[in-house]
Amino acid sequence: MPAGLSKHAQTAWREILAALRDIGTLHSGDAGLIEAGAAVLGRARECRAVLAKEGLTVRGDRGSVVHRGGGSRVHARCGADPTWSHLPV
Numbered sequence: 001m002p003a004g005l006s007k008h009a010q011t012a013w014r015e016i017l018a019a020l021r022d023i024g025t026l027h028s029g030d031a032g033l034i035e036a037g038a039a040v041l042g043r044a045r046e047c048r049a050v051l052a053k054e055g056l057t058v059r060g061d062r063g064s065v066v067h068r069g070g071g072s073r074v075h076a077r078c079g080a081d082p083t084w085s086h087l088p089v
Helices: 006-023 029-053
Strands: 057-059 065-067
Touching: 006 029
Parallel strands: none
Antiparallel strands: 057 065
């Protein structure tokens, strides 16, 4: 397993390897892509967990974290669009 992956990314890395092994397409030349995919999927899972716990938040004008209702698509800790319904996270 590559060093420096978060807990969520490590889980994703193991899942990706298992899936590729099961269908017979695991190749050492794909290591960089597998690591990148695991890191992205791990980050998405981490953000989903934060959103589930803290709700939608943004940084206010003075740097404090404020909760947003309605259509906010930004989370202060994730800094990304939390609409990953199309990903298996």
